[in-house]
Each structure stands twice: as structure tokens, then as C-alpha cells.
Amino acid sequence: MFKINNISPTQPYKIFIKYVDKASFSGQSCIDAMSISSFNNELMEVDSRFVNLKYINGDEWIFFTNYNSPKAIAFECHNQISALFYWDKINLQIRIKAKISKCSGELSNAHFDGRAPEKNAIAISSKQSQPIESYEKVISNYHIAMENIQMLKKRPSNWGGFSFIPYYFEFWEGHKSRINKREIYEYTNNKWKKYYLQP
Helix, strand or coil: CCEEECCCCCHHHHHHHHHHHHHHHCCCCCCCEEEEEEEECCCCEEEEEEEECCEEECCEEEEEEECCCHHHHHHHHCCEEEEEEEECCCCEEEEEEEEEEECCHHHHHHHHHCCCHHHHHHHHHCCCCCCCCCHHHHHHHHHHHHCCHHHHCCCCCCEEEEEEEEEEEEEEECCCCCCCEEEEEEEECCEEEEEEECC
8 A cells, every 4th residue: 555645635635535545445455556658759659557656745646666667768758647546346447647757866765775675676686678588587586686685775776766746637436327427637727627527
């Protein structure tokens, strides 16, 4: 589950927290899993993948990854993303549009220092999304990293956090009748504008 620190008091954040509580009470698993879609304007490709939300600090949403991964490269050349949550226990999806940037080294260091050694070994040993001859080699690289205690204590420079600040929320509530509720919050002219979309 992600950590919340001094979350924005604005309406879309209040609604988000309301649904988090409702999903948790309903036994939803993997509440922190969100699909991030990015655009690489050099390859002219859109790509999506699930990541784990770790923090909401104020209005910043933070997750961690390899800075040499395809998604990180896409963020560098096109800093607009979309994020998507779907919680089946309450038939709700939350669509977010945002601008993304790297977190500070200090925040990334603090998060790395608080992680289990096993997770850090994966971050250190894996050249994320690069081809490798076998899965056995992945396991071997992991065990080599686990044996190097000093290495596990230092965050590699190619691993760290990304932070995105939403400017658009859609709270989609599904209904058996298909009269789905779509509540929108869009940040324009320094304030949140609320409206609804037809199903």
C-alpha cells in the first residue's frame, strides 16, 4: 500500500481517498497497482505497463524504476503520461493525466535505504527490459548481487523515482445498467473544474 503525506486538500484528492478507503474495506488487492501509459516520440510508439504507486506527497504521485528502462526513456522525450487504476471489488476505474519528472536523489536514496535487500538486489542486478539469454541467467545475476552486502546498501545511479502531478481525473463508476457515472476534475486557470461525461 502506498504512503500518503500531506495530501492535497482539493476535491479530486478527497474523492480519491474516499474510493481508496471503500476499496480497502471491500477487500481489494493490489490497490497500489497502476497502469502507466507513455509516448516515445522518437519511436512514435505508445506503451503501457503496471507499476506500484509508493507515495502521494502533497499533489505528487511517486513510483520507482530503472532510469534506463523504455518507460524512463519515453518520459524523458515526452513528459505527459496517463495513469489508470481499476478496482474490481467496487467496479471503479480512475483515469489520470499528468506531467512527469524525475524525483530528487535524496528522495530516491531514502526510499532505497528503506527497502528489503531482496528488492534492492533486483534493482542492482537487472538491466531492465534488456535481452538476456535465459531466465537462469536472471536468477544467477540476482544471487551474485545478494552476496555483495555493501553493494546492496548503495542506490545505483540508474535507479530512482519518478513523480507526476495530475491535471485531470476521471472517476468512472460502473453500473449493471451501463449508465456509468463519469465524474471529471480538470485543472485549468489555476483551479479544478468539475463536470460529467456521458457513458
